[in-house]
Amino acid sequence: MGDRYIWGVQLLVEDVPGAKRWLCENLFFVEEEHKGMICLRNGNFRLVLREDREHLADKYGPDDMCLGFRHIALETHDIEAAIAYCESRGLNLQLGENGGPRYSGKVYGTGMNYFNIISGYGFTIEVSQKLHKKIPPNRTPICGLEHVGLQVSDLSAAIQFYENLGFTACFDPVVNYVDGHTILCCMVAAGETVIEIYKFHDLPELSVQRHPVIERLILGGNDYLSGTALERVKFMEEKACTI
Numbered sequence: 001m002g003d004r005y006i007w008g009v010q011l012l013v014e015d016v017p018g019a020k021r022w023l024c025e026n027l028f029f030v031e032e033e034h035k036g037m038i039c040l041r042n043g044n045f046r047l048v049l050r051e052d053r054e055h056l057a058d059k060y061g062p063d064d065m066c067l068g069f070r071h072i073a074l075e076t077h078d079i080e081a082a083i084a085y086c087e088s089r090g091l092n093l094q095l096g097e098n099g100g101p102r103y104s105g106k107v108y109g110t111g112m113n114y115f116n117i118i119s120g121y122g123f124t125i126e127v128s129q130k131l132h133k134k135i136p137p138n139r140t141p142i143c144g145l146e147h148v149g150l151q152v153s154d155l156s157a158a159i160q161f162y163e164n165l166g167f168t169a170c171f172d173p174v175v176n177y178v179d180g181h182t183i184l185c186c187m188v189a190a191g192e193t194v195i196e197i198y199k200f201h202d203l204p205e206l207s208v209q210r211h212p213v214i215e216r217l218i219l220g221g222n223d224y225l226s227g228t229a230l231e232r233v234k235f236m237e238e239k240a241c242t243i
Helices: 016-026 079-088 155-164 229-242
Strands: 006-013 030-034 037-042 045-051 068-075 092-094 102-104 112-118 124-130 145-151 174-178 181-190 193-200 214-219 223-226
Touching (some): 006 016, 016 037, 016 045, 030 045, 045 214, 068 214, 079 092, 079 112, 079 124, 102 174, 124 145, 155 181, 155 193
Parallel strands (some): 006 045, 068 124, 145 193
Antiparallel strands (some): 006 214, 030 037, 037 045, 068 145, 174 181, 214 223
């Protein structure tokens, strides 16, 4: 698993032409040919768009507390420049209290700045800057994948699940406080693949998204981690109780 990487993410969207136009006009994605799929690329990362008009009632907003893959985080070398660019494009942003980036001070031991972009097409894009990582200035303020966010019901079980697949925890789980919530968080990595696993500690049992917008991860080598991974984690929890 160590040589694997996230080649891309497959999204289910109602309006494929609109989502494609929005991503290309605002977030530096370019369309590329790939086996007849609608495939967009930004740096080392691709989005595959698939139309889904059947499950509109099952779609979830960015602040809905549901389990599963919840956001895609793109990387920036300059968080302030990225915010300024997004504001110049009139994008819908979730920022910190002072109008600047949000700050997650405990991840990686050095912290991370980030903000969210609400697309209007059912998915959320986070833009993040690791404070311990020196990134060469890019030609664009937002370039390439940083991580994919996964909300879970049991942090320990989820970490164990991905460790069994060959991932390694980047740091011990940390506790963050965001918008009045207590969030347990850990990053796991395998090669260039990074998944942020997090749990809202102060919320009751949450339901799994039935038809998540982030349908699946597409790993290098044509391996897949689908949005139903949470169901397998739940199975592991139930099995552990019977041993």
